[in-house]
Every structure is written in structure tokens, then in C-alpha cells.
Amino acid sequence: MPVKEKGNENSIRKARRTYGLFVYLFFAGITLLTFLLCVSTGSVPVPAGETARMLLRAVLRQDQPQTAFTSIILSSRLPRVLCVALTGAALSVSGTAMQGLLKNPLADGSTLGVSSGASLGAAAAIAFDITLPSLPFAGTFVLAVVFAFLSLLITLAIAWKMDHSLSTNTIILVGVVYAMLVNSILSLVVTFASDKVKNITFWTMGSLAGAGYSGALVLSVSLAAGGIILFRFAGELNAFAIGEDNARNIGVDVRRVRWIILAAVSLMTGICVAVGGSIAFVGLAAPHIVRRITGPNHYRLLPAAAFGGAVFLMLCDLAARMILNPVQLPIGVVTSMVGSVLFIGIFYRGRKGQV
Amino acid sequence: MNQSAGNTFSNNSPMLEVRGLSVSYGEKQALKALDFSIQxxxxxxxxxxxxxxxxxxxxAVTRGVPSTGTIRWRGKNLRNMNSREMAGHIGVLAQNRSVDVSFSVGEVVQMGCYAHSTGWFGKLFRNDRGNKESSRQGRSIPASCFxxxxxxxxxxxxxxxxxxxxxxxxxxxxGELQRVFLAQVFAQDPxxxxxxxxxxxxxxxxxxQIFELLAEWIRTPGRAILTVVHDLSLALAFGQKGILMSEGKAAASGDVREVLSRDHLQAVYGMDVHSWMRKMLGQWDE
Incomplete structure (x- = not known):
């Protein structure tokens, strides 16, 4: 039957393909609309049309007429929402990669103690005034990423010592225990240097209230670098999602690929933590929500997770700003509440469907 | 048996040559100096x-566990091959597979082509038929991953x-799932x-179905199969050569009928396997 064969051929061809341009434009459109909503909404509401014109003039580098809203939008909300969107995208992509790599739905960028390590690094940089000579603000970022990598190395070294095959179960177990240890050290640092280091809530619940354009720039670079690396390994992540044995049998260099993916995740998570603290549940919940729409194929899932994570965190940040306005909640409170409810809902429906 | 010279391919050299293959799990030696060659x-x-x-x-052969001894693929040290190169030669259908991710059948089978994919940059310069033919050493591959x-x-x-x-x-x-993964390994074209x-x-x-598919697959020249089986009737029906394992060693190796002789099976299983099998099959005569 020629028609049927043609249909099969198309479905097979689709298996390796990512989305077409139209779908990406659709995702970008939704993300932009959410972005516009979040920038224009706040304790001082700004009409969406005026916000859009202001953003357009900023992009085209045209002179801005000085209105009451200019400073609110360009100095405060725009850099904050930019950082929120980029952090959401990076955490979501990291979580997606970790869930595929470790074949575990509860994995995310914090699974290997990377988030906790990055928090400790950033807090230590602030507490002990560690800066780089020419780039004073970079000390926090650099130490956060270095500690994120160190955490990765330590957890994998312990896991390797326990189990030479570096099985995913051993990695997760060691990561969870390591995160507990590092969190206790972080509490000590915060306790003894409370005059300098932001309070412990910042490192455990996160906040992007004071985020600026420098943070957005660093986040953009890390998301671009980490995102490209992870998308390059989308095929390998698909194989890992079926199982490590499956990946090895089809020819994936399991150890090498795992190292590269973990390093990319550490980079992105470390930078996110340095900018906005440790924001829970984004890397866990956003990939699960997106996977319901895209399916498990990482060629489609990874790019969609970037857009989905950005939208999810922007809406959570908006809620954090508006629920008890003018009091602002830590963003992690909202992500944890919304994320956990959504997560349980998804699992409940999934299990019910299976039964 | 002909020993191959270096890395040069020879039709007389075995496809897979294993010498003194040993595996230890801590103190326990799970595999003890095994030798065999597959043509x-x-x-x-x-x-x-x-x-x-x-x-x-x-x-051990597929490098899933660390081992000692020699494993050669057409004269070349298998341990020196990268994972992708090895998967282009040797396909593995593993035991006990549980899946919990909703990939489509087409997506799973397509993963089998990984060993022959050329990456982002390779694809830009690759024509539909690819350039693998020269590396496959004298095999004609009618339906490959090209x-x-x-x-x-x-x-x-x-x-x-x-x-x-x-x-x-x-x-x-x-059964359908097992066929999907068999299709994946077929697409791998090992x-x-x-x-x-x-x-x-x-x-x-x-x-x-599975064994008939394998019998069909091996008809193409240049292919070979190594199958672990518990059902000795299947072993006799489909195998030509065999290894009878006992406590990490080869109790017998060679022609499958000799390997599965009454004495060998008695020694390994500690029971008269032939009589037991006949008794079981005898139930059908009535």
C-alpha cells in the first residue's frame, strides 16, 4: 500500500527531527507575550503598549522619552525579568538533560549536589571578599561555577569509588547525601558572615529581585554554551533515557558523554545559583510539564523545555511579586508550591492512565 | 586456525577471536581464561x-565489564576501538529490558543507526548513500544505515x-517489544x-518468530551470531557451534552436538539431561 508506506516513512523521518521554524516561532511568541506581561505588570502597572514601545526602542537603541515608567521598566523590571527568563530556561534544560541521562524523573541540576556546591561557592566568595582584579563582580560567578564543578567531581569520585560502573543509582544516592553535607556548611558560612552574605533564604529559596544586566549577560552566555552542548547530545540522551545498556550497545561512549553532559549542566546550574540563588522545582517540574506536550524525544524536548522553563519561572516570579503586593515572596516559595502541585498532578494522572 | 597479521583483514582470519578471557568480581573469578573464535x-x-x-x-566481549585477555575483531584489538566503531561491527540484544519512556517504535529503532551517524558536520557533507562501504571490508550491505x-x-x-x-x-x-529492540539491532547493521x-x-x-528472524538474518554473507540460550532444543535446532559453560569455564566447546553430548551435560548439570528432554518431548507422542 503506497499510501501507508509513505506514512511510515514520514513517521520514521520525524523520529530524528527537531521542530520546524513555525513551531519555534510559536514558542518564541508565547515566551515574548509572557515576557511583556511580566515586565508591564507590577506594583506600578505600565500599559502593555507603552512597555512594548519602550522595549523596542531599547532594542533599536533609540532615545527614550523620559516618563515616570522609563526608570521602572528599564532599570528594574527589564533586567529582572530577563534574568528570570534565562534562569528558568537554563534550569529547565539542565533538569531535562539530567532526567534523561540518569533515567530518573526526580533528577535535576541539583541532583549531584551541584546547586548546593554553587551556593556555597558564591556565599564563600561574598563572605571572604574573593574577587577577580579586573572583574570585581565576577568573583561570585567564578567561585560558584568552580564549586559546582568541584561538587560534580567529588560526588562522581565517591560514586566511582563505591561502584566502578558509575551506575545512576549510586550517583543519585551520593549526590543527595553530598548536598545535605554542603547545605550544612553553607548554613555555617551564612551564620558567621551574616553581615555580608545574603540571608539563608536567598540560597535556599532564591531571589532575582536585585538582578541586573550583567547577570543577564552571564546567564545568556552560559545558556547558549550549555544549551548547544546538550542539544548536540540529544540523540545520546534519548539512548540514555531508554537505559544505559541500550546507550552502550548502540555505540554511545557512555562515560565520555556522561561527563560532557554533567559538565554542561554544572556550568548552567552554577551560573544560575550565583545570580539568583538556589531556585527549587523549576528543573524538576518544567521538563515534566513540557514532556507531556512534546513527548520524550530530546531533539524536541530540549528546545521546548528552554521556552517552557522561561515561561514557567516568569509566571512564578510575577506571582511572587503580586500575591502579597507590595511584599515580595522569595521566588522559590512560589516555584516549590506551584511545581509540587503540578508535579503530583502529572504523576497522578500518569499512574492513573497506566492503571 | 589462521592468525591474522596485524590489522590487515583476511577472509581466513576469524571475525572474533577471544584468548584467555577472564573476569573477576572482587575475589570471585567469574570467567576463567576462555578461548574461542567465531568465523x-x-x-x-x-x-x-x-x-x-x-x-x-x-x-566482557562487549566491554560492559572490565576483563583481561585478548579480544580481537578481524585481527584488531577490540579494546582499542571506540564505542561507535565497535557498535558498527557488533550488535547486542540485552536480557531483561524494562522501558518506562513513551518513545515511538520508529524512534527506538532509529537509535540503532547511531553507530553510522556522522554528527552535525558530517551530515552537511554526506550524500544519501554515505561513505561507509569502503570500511565494511568486502561486505555488501543492501539495507544499511547509509x-x-x-x-x-x-x-x-x-x-x-x-x-x-x-x-x-x-x-x-x-514479544512486540523484543521485536522492536531486535529491529533496533538490525538497523545497527552489525x-x-x-x-x-x-x-x-x-x-x-x-x-x-525471533529465532526464525535470526535464521533469516544470518543468511546474508559476512554475518555471525552468538546466542545465550537456556532451551537446549533451540540450541540444537539453530546452533552450529557451542560453548557449554560451567563455573566460569568452558566445560566443552566446538560442534554444538558434541558440546551438548550426554556426558558433557551430565557433568555440567549433574543430571541426565538427554533422558529428561526425551521424557518431556515423549509427552507429545500420545
Missing amino acids: EGEWWILAGPNGSGKTTLVN SEERAVEDALKAVGLSEMADRSILELSG ELLILDEPANHLDLVYQK
């Missing part, structure tokens, strides 16, 4: 009681799942197929 066209059977080292042998779509389509057709390319693997029965109990937990219909 093109041969179907090898690996039999023996539970815990005798069959799966360890499969894992065109992924064609390879997947042929593999699905071979296992009779062409109509199910879009179905989620979570919706399949155990020269040697290693299967660890391919019909484990499958009913007789699927068991028959």
Missing part, C-alpha cells in the same frame, strides 16, 4: 546453568512491525549479533 556464517550457542558465566562472557530512513524501514519490515512505527513502546506486549536469551519470558509464538 563468518557461524551461529554460536552459549549454554550452561544459571551463574555459570554466560552473561559475564557477553558483557540512509537512516531506509534502514529503519527495512528493519521494521524484517520484524513485521512496519505498521506500528508511530505506536508508543509502552503500549506493546513483551556483522556479529550477540543475544542474551533473546526469547526469555516470551511465549512459543514469539520465540519461534
Whole structure:
């Protein structure tokens, strides 16, 4: 039957393909609309049309007429929402990669103690005034990423010592225990240097209230670098999602690929933590929500997770700003509440469907 | 047996040559100095009681566990090959597979083409037929991964799942799932197929289908199979050569009928296997 064969051929061809341009434009459109909503909404509401014109003039580098809203939008909300969107995208992509790599739905960028390590690094940089000579603000970022990598190395070294095959179960177990240890050290640092280091809530619940354009720039670079690396390994992540044995049998260099993916995740998570603290549940919940729409194929899932994570965190940040306005909640409170409810809902429906 | 000279391919050299292969798990030696060679066209059977080292042998050959000894692929040290190169030569269908991710059948089978994919930059300069032919050393490959779509389509057709390319693997029965992964390994287009109990937990219909598919697959010149089996009737029906494993060693090796002789089986299983099998089959005479 020629028609049927043609249909099969198309479905097979689709298996390796990512989305077409139209779908990406659709995702970008939704993300932009959410972005516009979040920038224009706040304790001082700004009409969406005026916000859009202001953003357009900023992009085209045209002179801005000085209105009451200019400073609110360009100095405060725009850099904050930019950082929120980029952090959401990076955490979501990291979580997606970790869930595929470790074949575990509860994995995310914090699974290997990377988030906790990055928090400790950033807090230590602030507490002990560690800066780089020419780039004073970079000390926090650099130490956060270095500690994120160190955490990765330590957890994998312990896991390797326990189990030479570096099985995913051993990695997760060691990561969870390591995160507990590092969190206790972080509490000590915060306790003894409370005059300098932001309070412990910042490192455990996160906040992007004071985020600026420098943070957005660093986040953009890390998301671009980490995102490209992870998308390059989308095929390998698909194989890992079926199982490590499956990946090895089809020819994936399991150890090498795992190292590269973990390093990319550490980079992105470390930078996110340095900018906005440790924001829970984004890397866990956003990939699960997106996977319901895209399916498990990482060629489609990874790019969609970037857009989905950005939208999810922007809406959570908006809620954090508006629920008890003018009091602002830590963003992690909202992500944890919304994320956990959504997560349980998804699992409940999934299990019910299976039964 | 002809020893190959260096890395040069020779039709007389064995496809896979294993010498002194040993594996230890801590103090316990799971595999003790095993020797065997597989030639093109041969179907090898690996039999023996539970815990005798069959799966360890499969894992050692496919580098799933650290091992000592020599493993050569057409004269070349297998341990020096990268993972992708090895997967282009040796395909593995593993035992006990549980899936919990809703990939489509087509997506799973397409993963089998990984070993022949050329990455982002390679694709830009690759024509549909690819450039692998020269590296496959004298084999004609009618349906290979040179065109992924064609390879997947042929593999699905071979296992009779062409109509199910879009179905989620979570919706399949155990037998259908095993055929999907067999299609994946067919799409991988290896020269040697290693299967660890391919019909484990499958009913007789699927068991028959799987072994008939393998019998069809090995007809193409330049291919060979190594299968772990528990059912000695299947071993006799399909195997030409065999290794009877016992406590990590080869109790017997060579022609499958000699390997599965009454005395060898008595020594390894500690019972008269021939009489037991005859008694079982005798139930059908009435």
C-alpha cells in the first residue's frame, strides 16, 4: 500500500527531527507575550503598549522619552525579568538533560549536589571578599561555577569509588547525601558572615529581585554554551533515557558523554545559583510539564523545555511579586508550591492512565 | 586456525577471536581464561546453568565489564576501538529490558543507526548513500544505515512491525517489544549479533518468530551470531557451534552436538539431561 508506506516513512523521518521554524516561532511568541506581561505588570502597572514601545526602542537603541515608567521598566523590571527568563530556561534544560541521562524523573541540576556546591561557592566568595582584579563582580560567578564543578567531581569520585560502573543509582544516592553535607556548611558560612552574605533564604529559596544586566549577560552566555552542548547530545540522551545498556550497545561512549553532559549542566546550574540563588522545582517540574506536550524525544524536548522553563519561572516570579503586593515572596516559595502541585498532578494522572 | 597479521583483514582470519578471557568480581573469578573464535556464517550457542558465566562472557566481549585477555575483531584489538566503531561491527540484544519512556517504535529503532551517524558536520557533507562501504571490508550491505530512513524501514519490515512505527513502546506486549529492540539491532547493521536469551519470558509464538528472524538474518554473507540460550532444543535446532559453560569455564566447546553430548551435560548439570528432554518431548507422542 503506497499510501501507508509513505506514512511510515514520514513517521520514521520525524523520529530524528527537531521542530520546524513555525513551531519555534510559536514558542518564541508565547515566551515574548509572557515576557511583556511580566515586565508591564507590577506594583506600578505600565500599559502593555507603552512597555512594548519602550522595549523596542531599547532594542533599536533609540532615545527614550523620559516618563515616570522609563526608570521602572528599564532599570528594574527589564533586567529582572530577563534574568528570570534565562534562569528558568537554563534550569529547565539542565533538569531535562539530567532526567534523561540518569533515567530518573526526580533528577535535576541539583541532583549531584551541584546547586548546593554553587551556593556555597558564591556565599564563600561574598563572605571572604574573593574577587577577580579586573572583574570585581565576577568573583561570585567564578567561585560558584568552580564549586559546582568541584561538587560534580567529588560526588562522581565517591560514586566511582563505591561502584566502578558509575551506575545512576549510586550517583543519585551520593549526590543527595553530598548536598545535605554542603547545605550544612553553607548554613555555617551564612551564620558567621551574616553581615555580608545574603540571608539563608536567598540560597535556599532564591531571589532575582536585585538582578541586573550583567547577570543577564552571564546567564545568556552560559545558556547558549550549555544549551548547544546538550542539544548536540540529544540523540545520546534519548539512548540514555531508554537505559544505559541500550546507550552502550548502540555505540554511545557512555562515560565520555556522561561527563560532557554533567559538565554542561554544572556550568548552567552554577551560573544560575550565583545570580539568583538556589531556585527549587523549576528543573524538576518544567521538563515534566513540557514532556507531556512534546513527548520524550530530546531533539524536541530540549528546545521546548528552554521556552517552557522561561515561561514557567516568569509566571512564578510575577506571582511572587503580586500575591502579597507590595511584599515580595522569595521566588522559590512560589516555584516549590506551584511545581509540587503540578508535579503530583502529572504523576497522578500518569499512574492513573497506566492503571 | 589462521592468525591474522596485524590489522590487515583476511577472509581466513576469524571475525572474533577471544584468548584467555577472564573476569573477576572482587575475589570471585567469574570467567576463567576462555578461548574461542567465531568465523563468518557461524551461529554460536552459549549454554550452561544459571551463574555459570554466560552473561559475564557477553558483557566482557562487549566491554560492559572490565576483563583481561585478548579480544580481537578481524585481527584488531577490540579494546582499542571506540564505542561507535565497535557498535558498527557488533550488535547486542540485552536480557531483561524494562522501558518506562513513551518513545515511538520508529524512534527506538532509529537509535540503532547511531553507530553510522556522522554528527552535525558530517551530515552537511554526506550524500544519501554515505561513505561507509569502503570500511565494511568486502561486505555488501543492501539495507544499511547509509540512509537512516531506509534502514529503519527495512528493519521494521524484517520484524513485521512496519505498521506500528508511530505506536508508543509502552503500549506493546513483551514479544512486540523484543521485536522492536531486535529491529533496533538490525538497523545497527552489525556483522556479529550477540543475544542474551533473546526469547526469555516470551511465549512459543514469539520465540519461534525471533529465532526464525535470526535464521533469516544470518543468511546474508559476512554475518555471525552468538546466542545465550537456556532451551537446549533451540540450541540444537539453530546452533552450529557451542560453548557449554560451567563455573566460569568452558566445560566443552566446538560442534554444538558434541558440546551438548550426554556426558558433557551430565557433568555440567549433574543430571541426565538427554533422558529428561526425551521424557518431556515423549509427552507429545500420545
